[in-house]
Amino acid sequence: MANEEKFDCIVVGAGPAGVTCAYALAKAGLSVVILERGEVPGSKNVMGGILYSTILNKVIPNFWEEAPVERRIVKKTFSILSADSELQMGMRFEDFNKPPFNNTFSVLRGKFDPWYAKKAEQAGVMLLNEAVVDKIIVEGSKAVGVKTRLEEGDLFTDVVVVAEGVTSLLSQSLGLRGTHMPEHMVTCCKEILELPRGVIEERFNLEGEEGASLEYFGGSVKGFVGSAFIYTNKETLSVGIGASTRDIKYGKTTPNDLIENFKAHPSIRRLVKGGKLLEYSAHMIPEFGYDHLPELTMNGLILTGDAAGFVNMNPMFHEGSNLAMASGLAAAETILEAKQKNDFSNKVLSGYRRRLADSFVLKDLKRYKGISDFAIRHPEFFKEYPELMIELARDFFTVSEMPKGKSRGLLIKKIIKRVNFLKLAIGLNRARKVMF
Ligand SMILES: Cc1cc2nc3c(=O)[nH]c(=O)nc-3n(C[C@H](O)[C@H](O)[C@H](O)COP(=O)(O)OP(=O)(O)OC[C@H]3O[C@@H](n4cnc5c(N)ncnc54)[C@H](O)[C@@H]3O)c2cc1C
Missing domain, CATH: 3.50.50.60 (FAD/NAD(P)-binding domain)
Structure with missing residues (x-):
């Protein structure tokens, strides 16, 4: 030309x-x-x-x-996983079921x-x-x-x-x-699993065009910096993991091992059960920071x-x-x-x-610019603390004949033994500054 x-x-x-x-x-x-x-x-x-x-x-x-x-996403959950258990926070807003549907669609x-x-x-x-x-x-x-x-x-x-x-x-x-640098990149892999529409709606408690996004931290990526997800589509699920390329490199694992491990977790395997693999892909996400x-x-x-x-x-x-x-x-x-x-x-x-x-583009990048540095300096927020939180919740809700006062005392002893309070306070203060 x-x-x-x-x-x-x-x-x-x-x-x-x-x-x-x-x-x-x-x-x-x-x-x-x-x-x-x-x-x-x-x-x-x-x-x-x-x-x-x-x-x-x-x-x-x-x-x-x-x-x-x-689907329009009306339901969101955030979970911490350990090797075999889950602690979840969930929300569903009827407002998100109305135009513009919270501008969030699968x-x-x-x-x-x-x-x-x-x-x-x-x-x-x-x-x-x-x-x-x-x-x-x-x-x-x-x-x-x-x-x-x-x-x-x-x-x-x-x-x-x-x-x-x-x-x-x-x-x-x-x-x-x-x-x-590998710490500024996230390595991801994703599968698309086919399931009948009715099965998806029943399993995820959805009606009509409603959808759910489920995010998983901690054990979902073996305690690495990263997370896993399940998003509901009409007749498929998008299931994936993403972890710091640095952690994957030094952790001597592969994204494929991580996603297989995630799908085998007792909380996850029943959500993806029977899903026929239609697509597998791998990609990177740039997390350069501001x-x-x-x-x-x-x-x-x-x-x-x-x-x-x-x-x-x-x-x-x-x-x-x-x-x-x-x-x-x-x-x-x-x-x-x-x-x-x-x-x-x-x-x-x-x-x-x-x-x-x-605009929100550079304002948000600036607001959250400390996250990757926080993740490198505080790996305990991705492994030790999530595991401990699940253990404490399990202990607290385990039914026994032990008087509640005594079980509460044991819980506090466990926290004192496992947590360095100065380190926790510093970490929480930094987390507050970089994440919220
Ligand atoms: C596993 C994973 C999960 C994600 N989840 C989410 C999510 O849930 N929500 C969200 O908002 N974001 C998510 N993201 C991020 C999101 O996908 C990207 O931020 C977004 O796609 C970026 O759009 P883009 O147009 O910049 O690049 P892309 O969508 O990557 O498009 C780039 C295009 O350029 C083409 N191209 C590349 N090189 C050349 C070349 N030399 N010549 C011609 N064409 C070329 C490619 O083929 C491609 O079509 C996720 C990313 C990954 C990897």
């Missing part, structure tokens, strides 16, 4: 970040192409499966009326991503599948296009949006992002979504999809400003960071 036929914008990757950006730009009348290496959008993507949709609802109001979402990316990309195409975006981008073409200090494996070869543009997900070799090759974010822009280029490390590390939320979409939208707004000024230099594109700083 000749230089004069260039696109207003080239987006690399048809995940939530790339499609949101492309959709918003096409709606505003710009010529946009998305280059996606998969056969179709969604074929290469892995997500636990909870779509947080405040941004999507802005981009396509009431999207749930037409989008292939699975989705299967294999269905959701093609739908979202089609919406972008309908808005005027050109989507090219099986289009791997090998390199960003830089002239002087400005990105001017991409080198692809397509017949057309090189494509040119005013601005490249890198939305290629967690590995982001392109941003690394430009020096925007360094190679990340202090380790890459350079987000350069002349003619913007980094979005997982490629930029935009994932909320707080284990209570696991929010990546919404941040990816928010960054895609902020990139589109910045590009529209640059187009108006006919200036795609870093001076104008750096407005992207300011937009993100004013």
Whole structure:
């Protein structure tokens, strides 16, 4: 393609970040192409499966009326597991059963991503599948296009949006992002298990379109920093684990061992019983933290979504999809400003960071920036304390003829013997600061 036929914008990757950006730009009348290496959008993507949709609802109001979402999440549980027991906190809110359904839906990316990309195409975006981008073409200090494996070869543009997900070799090759330490990456694996709709609703106590998200800590990942999950879809369950790549490396285990161990737990095996394995996938999650974010822009280029490390590390939320979409939208707004000024230099594109700083994206990343450091310094919160809490609860509720005063005394003795109170107080204070 000749230089004069260039696109207003080239987006690399048809995940939530790339499609949101492309959709918003096409709606505003710009010529946009998305280059996606998969056969179709969604074929290469892995997500636990909870779509947080405040941004999507802005981009396509009431999207749930037409989008292939699975279930609206009205029920949430958080559990600590030991090797064979469970301590659970659960909640169910009827308000979440009403539009906008708390902006929390279970989705299967294999269905959701093609739908979202089609919406972008309908808005005027050109989507090219099986289009791997090998390199960003830089002239002087400005990105001017991409080198692809397509017949057309090189494509040119005013601005490249890198939305290629967690590995982001392109941003690394430009020096925007360094190679990340294993403690800043989470290694995950996920299975999709098929079960009849009625069985899912009965097992998880759901009606109609209602869904549940179940999060598991402690023994679910053998006490590593990480967690496991079960999310209900219409006729499948999404079951997965994610643990710090550092812990998996030094713990000499594999994600597959962890998920098999999780599914065999007495609390879990009855939830997944009879589930037919439809899909198995493995992926990474970037948990760089606010202090380790890459350079987000350069002349003619913007980094979005997982490629930029935009994932909320707080284990209570696991929010990546919404941040990816928010960054895609902020990139589109910045590009529209640059187009108006006919200036795609870093001076104008750096407005992207300011937009993100004013939004929940960088505010939340900043708020929770201490989490990975906390996890490294306080491994007792992931193994010893969860195990002790389960043991204490079991002792407390074990029925015997021992007078309650005496059993209470034994419980207190156990706590005194097993807990260093200064260490606990320091840990709790740090946890309060980084998690809440
Ligand atoms: C196991 C797991 C569970 C998760 N659970 C949740 C959850 O429940 N809720 C949540 O909100 N988030 C979750 N996340 C995070 C969430 O999946 C990501 O934050 C989100 O998908 C990021 O979107 P993205 O558009 O930046 O990247 P992606 O969705 O990764 O999309 C990147 C796209 O770029 C394409 N691509 C890559 N390289 C190239 C190239 N060179 N040329 C062309 N195309 C390329 C890829 O094929 C892909 O389609 C989870 C992640 C994992 C791994």
